[in-house]
Amino acid sequence: MTPRAVIARGLRVLGYAIREQPAIFAVAVLGSVLFGGMTVGSAYVVGAVIGQVVVPAFAENRVTVGALALGATAIFGVSVIRVVGIFGRRLGAGAMQYRLQASYRRRITRRYLELPLAWHRRHQTGTLLSNANSDVEAAFVPIAPLPFAVGTLVMLVGAVGAMYATDWVLALIGTAVFPAVFGLNVMYSRRMSPRATRAQRLRAELSAMAHESFDGALVIKTMGREAEETARFTARADQLRDALISMGRVRGLFDPIMDALPNLGTLLVLVLGGWRLSNGAISVQEVVSVAFLFTVLAFPVRAIGWVLGDLPRSVVGWERVQAVLAARGDTTYGERSLSGTGPVELTFDNVSFHYPANEAVDIADTDEDGERLGPPVLQNVSFTVPPGRTVALVGPTGSGKSTVAALAARLMDPQAGAVRLDGVDVRELSADALAATVALVPQIPFIFDDTIAGNVALDRTTPEGTPLAEDNQRVWDALRLAQADGFVAELPQGVATEVGERGTSLSGGQRQRLTLARALAGRPRLLILDDATSAVDPRVEAAILRGLRESDLSATVLVVAYRRATIALADEVVYLENGRVVAHGTHSELLARVPGYADLVTAYEQQEAERAYEQTLNEQRVGDMDEQDEVTA
Amino acid sequence: MSVTTAATPRTDSPRTESPASESTLQTLRRGLALSPELRWGLAGTLALALLATAGRVAVPVAVQLGIDHGIRAAGGPDMEVLTLIAAVTAGVLVVTVACTYLMNVRLYRVSETALAGLRARTFRHIHDLSMLHQQAERRGSLTSRVTSDIDQMSQFLQMGGMALIVNTGQLVIATAIMLIYSWQLTLVVYAAFAPLVWLVRHFQRRLGAAYSLVRRRVGTLLAAISESVVGAEVIRAYGVRERTRRRLDDAIERYRVAQFRALQISVFTFSAGELTAGLANAAVIVTGVLLGVDGDLTVGELTAFLFLVALFVQPVQIATEVLNEAQNAIAGWRRVLDIIDTAPDVADPGEAGRDLPPGPIGITFSHVHFAYPGGPEVLSDVDLTIPPRTRVAVVGQTGSGKSTFAKLLTRLMDPTRGEVRLAGIPLTDVRFSSLRRRVVMVPQDGFLFDDTVAANIRFANPDLSDDDLYLAFCELGLEDWLDSLPAGLRTQVGERGEALSVGERQLVALVRAYVANPDLLVLDEATSAVDPATEVRLARALDAVTRGRTTVAIAHRLSTAEAADEVIVMDKGRVVQRGPHAVLVAQQDSVYARLHASWLEQTRSS
Structure with missing residues (x-):
């Protein structure tokens, strides 16, 4: 974007902002105009006091108490009104800025909650954080000085008007100086704009790099790559330094020039004022007033520069914010709910799924919206889990098991085919119906910064309508079933213990059991376990599985599993390879019929058998060698 | 002295915070000591600042001279004098502009260079801190140490720091000239401003509290947003949007209210300055007239004095604003300094240390104890020797201390008591350059950088060609998996x-550790999410390629233990059994026998 276009776009952003908070903006501008008016007024009051009170008093060597008191009161009174203006202007501007920020933060975070997971996958956490925080802030930075700038414009017009009323020659100076100051400000912001944008980009990159580096600190430490990481960081920090110094050069030049211009105005007023005075056109008082006017106006005029200077940053921030607000593809929910109680039937009907294309990957297809698609993850997947049955989803690493789990919980929608619960397409179900029916326990547990009870209950209500968190019985039942009651009981405050950001105070296995309890507490009609006990000890897992089988939890269960015991819990097995269902049947059928499946689930036995075989071979070989030794001996 | 207490890492909490009592001046002194670059050419910059300041009083003086000797000259306005005064002042202004420009450029260059250096040093220091330290802080707050905290300092140094110096100069010069014109009027001005000093100090304290509230609110807001983004899947799966939205709205609103509160206090302070200026002007007029009537003052001098009061007010106003910003900048600076001053408790012996001798590495734990700060002992009296070239599996229940064992072995942490030796050398004496090259650990969460598969593996060994990388995958029997990726080695992760x-992330992390070619490989549940067939294949391949080296595998899948030369069984922080699998499993009712029975039940029953 050219600097001119940036200014135009930035002014439009200001326009949107004003339209959203018109009342408070009006207050702020009124305050600013009051302030400006009193600033101009103060020059005239000082001039008047000098002319009407000081000069006569000095000339006559006599003080008129009344006049003097009036003069002093006028000067102080003007200050008081100015302060009222300052309150209106600054509090108004601040209120407007903060309200806009809060309003847009609400809008953005609402979008985060509505946008599909596919969209989330394409965006880094750091980017989303800065969209909601620093980009929103940047977008409304010029709001702070805006009322001041608008007030200053009004004041400038007023001041030049006042000058014309005083004397046209002196007014000409104002007519020349103030537009020059304005022009200089425009020039400044045009020079600054590309530099500021560059610095902002470098700053964001630096921040993202640092965040990732600290995230991976353990890997860096264990590989001893601290020096290389620091070199990478230093290179970026140096780029940012150069960009900031380059901004500093521009600012460093314009600042003093902008300070000097009104001062030159004052000097001109002095010379030309002397000339007009000698012509008898004006009085001493008027020269003093106009000279003072330039001095008091020097500072407010800078406000225009602040607004213009912040526009580029504002535009960049605004556009990033808009990109989030305009993102489409919300998960839309239907109206339907499922009738009845008890376990539901889960059907995958010819389901195919692609993730959106990764930009670095060339292979791409497009879906009906024209969005680029990556390689297929699932192709024509069909299977049914009858109500109340347990199906194990088995397949090698990267075969698409987690994707099936996510589709079953409607975290994503397939590009082709349908996922049905009791024959109803999940896309037709309401969000509430879906959440009440299905519970997914993901592979990596996610813990909220809340208490244990809060994490289990998640603000859900029991069927009786009471908050789940207050139903101690249900919370503990769920914890017990997830084998989490033991460690929770040992915590200092039991279920009321705060677990910290991401549950950092808990171990991996404890986190998994807590998320399992969360799923069970909702008494789901379809329970999906995505390798949800990988960090749990075998013995604890066995206890969990036994508990699930023996409990009165009547749910359909889809479980992603590797372990034989977990598979043994299942009535049937769906075996996936490369995103396709290769086989579907009971464990023993598949064991006999499908070599890939047999390899996978008997890997440990085979390993053991092979090891035993090798051992025998070795022993034989040693024996043979002993014999040979004997022979040679 | 509080400085020294801040520098000592405290044992009760790994967090780095200095006492809030540290004064601004102490922080500044500490900061300047750590960034000596800030003093580069300071004398020259200050000299320029002085010239630039002198220029500012030129105009009021010109006004006085112009009025008294030009406009009100005896016999009507004297154009020649006026022109001369204006021309000289204009010349002074030009010099002022030039000096200010030079001062600014020096200022920007010096401060940005110093801060870029500080950024890099802080970044490195954060990486040098122990794992415990790193984990105690939120990632986001560590990031802000090298970004926003330093940005604030830069703003403060450039806008505020210099403004403070220049304005103090302006204040002094304005006072001097005011004294020349009239000492009585100067007294009046100072009397008017005296209460302001007290008022500003009072407001500053409240403002400091208000800003620290704002910072806390930002922290809460960021945490709430990050939770809503990272936990998007769970929020959706459990239909708890409403709850998340409420929390977010609450955090957003609290932040807004805190911001507005801070602004209110700031506006109050500013307004007090404005009112004081009005008061001073009124008092000057009254006193000036009384003095003038007695013939002690001319009209020009009184007018100039009013200009000078404006010159006097401006720095005071700017100072109150700058002090507001200073609160933030100083707090940020203090946070950065606290990080830098935290001595890494797991420190590289550097030059004083030794390199590990070449060849396979043996391990000795002598009576090692470990407890997390303020926590109970998680490892008690571990005393064992692992000969070189052994393949060891460490097993035990969750919380038995097996991960702690791995962390002490790789010196991510130091024992609270006892000693760990590698190849006979105490671990604390081994140079990091040698340790990290020869000993590599693969943690459970296979952290990958946002880059290609190839770049992630090259992280361990930057010199490898694509062919070398492919070969590494082949050697570990993972070429099929690699070939199934959409763009092979160039796949973005x-x-x-x-x-x-x-599981795939764990595969990449394992290959990454493998190409580092270590003599001691420590696997901390490195394949926990990989399917059994791949795991077994990997284990065999690893066995083959790491033969002749020492490997320690932490595992809860006992297949690893079955294949190991020796199994170490841990329970409640102690080593309870040691020996080959066959021997241990035969010890009836032992911890290992129970673990193994449960493992068999898990993996074999149908």
């Missing part, structure tokens, strides 16, 4: 590797 499945 996404943020934290999230474009790959959890």
